[in-house]
Amino acid sequence: MNWLTNFVRPKLRRLVGQREVPENLWHKCPGCGEMNFHRDLARDLWVCQFCGHHMRLAADVRLNMLFDEGAYTTLSLPDTVSDPLKFRDRKKYVDRLREARAKTGGRDALIVAHGTMGGHRLVVAVLNFDFMAGSMGVAVGEGLVAASRLAIVERVPLIVVTSSGGARMQEGILSLMQMARTTVAIEELKEAGLPYVTVLADPTTGGVSASFAMLGDVAVAEPGAIIGFAGSRVIEQTIRETLPEGFQKAEYLLDHGMIDMVVHRSELRDTLVRIIGLLCGRRTGAGAEGAPPQPGKSGPADEDSTRAGDGDERDTPIAPAPAGGGAAP
Numbered sequence: 001m002n003w004l005t006n007f008v009r010p011k012l013r014r015l016v017g018q019r020e021v022p023e024n025l026w027h028k029c030p031g032c033g034e035m036n037f038h039r040d041l042a043r044d045l046w047v048c049q050f051c052g053h054h055m056r057l058a059a060d061v062r063l064n065m066l067f068d069e070g071a072y073t074t075l076s077l078p079d080t081v082s083d084p085l086k087f088r089d090r091k092k093y094v095d096r097l098r099e100a101r102a103k104t105g106g107r108d109a110l111i112v113a114h115g116t117m118g119g120h121r122l123v124v125a126v127l128n129f130d131f132m133a134g135s136m137g138v139a140v141g142e143g144l145v146a147a148s149r150l151a152i153v154e155r156v157p158l159i160v161v162t163s164s165g166g167a168r169m170q171e172g173i174l175s176l177m178q179m180a181r182t183t184v185a186i187e188e189l190k191e192a193g194l195p196y197v198t199v200l201a202d203p204t205t206g207g208v209s210a211s212f213a214m215l216g217d218v219a220v221a222e223p224g225a226i227i228g229f230a231g232s233r234v235i236e237q238t239i240r241e242t243l244p245e246g247f248q249k250a251e252y253l254l255d256h257g258m259i260d261m262v263v264h265r266s267e268l269r270d271t272l273v274r275i276i277g278l279l280c281g282r283r284t285g286a287g288a289e290g291a292p293p294q295p296g297k298s299g300p301a302d303e304d305s306t307r308a309g310d311g312d313e314r315d316t317p318i319a320p321a322p323a324g325g326g327a328a329p
């Protein structure tokens with residue numbers, strides 16, 4: 001059956017020829033159900049013009065949106081073992097990987113790029129939800145470590161955009177270990193006195209929310225994004241209580257002090273440029289974890305923290321991350 005649907009049908013379709021009308025001229029908004037014309041959506045950064053619903057973005061669209069003139073260089077990430085547990089559920093994990101790679105053109109769910117944003121040099125790591133729900137396995141963990149080390153070597157800030165269902169169950173405990181690894185990688189960045197900003201896009205859940213996603217000096221979220229650890233239905237069934245309206249939505253988390261701001265996508269880039277400008281202007285070294293500077297508030301810079309982190313000795317030398325990779329438009 002698979003052979004018929006995966007192999008024969010595409011061949012037949014190619015023989016018969018392309019359909020005249022592309023399938024994706026209109027997109028139905030998951031928020032309100034209205035149809036959006038694809039050109040309008042691209043112009044509005046994939047925000048529904050009827051209800052303001054922020055649709056999920058492909059990782060390359062996100063990178064184009066953030067970097068100056070959409071120009072960036074991607075980092076070729078370290079090779080990792082593909083299927084350490086020889087895992088199989090309804091499908092083999094290697095087959096799932098192969099499909100995801102064919103669909104997205106990426107090797108795994110994380111893309112790391114560097115370039116400039118608003119004139120600031122920086123590293124941006126984006127989780128690609130299209131790749132197995134942006135789940136974090138060894139490759140993503142390794143990629144995030146590489147992103148952090150690149151930022152440290154270049155002495156630039158790191159922005160991570162998360163959109164993930166959590167740890168990748170096909171890699172079992174190895175995927176859970178990435179929570180600790182990524183946390184240490186971010187800690188190294190903070191010890192080096194470099195800004196770390198997270199952009200929490202829909203959805204940011206599971207092991208990703210329980211590790212590097214929630215460690216930002218400033219945590220920015222997109223409107224309506226689901227952010228949480230376990231799904232609301234699981235929580236409801238466990239505690240046997242009805243959860244409040246809007247539970248696990250970005251706005252709810254903002255009201256309860258879990259994140260710093262909820263920013264409309266049209267203002268996201270400018271906001272990030274402003275945050276990075278503020279954080280770089282008063283880079284504080286070891287004191288970075290204290291109180292993250294609030295954009296918009298112009299408090300006095302910490303007097304005692306200048307250059308505190310510059311000369312700190314560390315046991316483990318920072319391995320320079322492999323540079324290079326393909327350039328994107």
Ligand SMILES: [Zn+2]
Nearest residue numbers: 029032048051
């Ligand atoms: Zn809508």
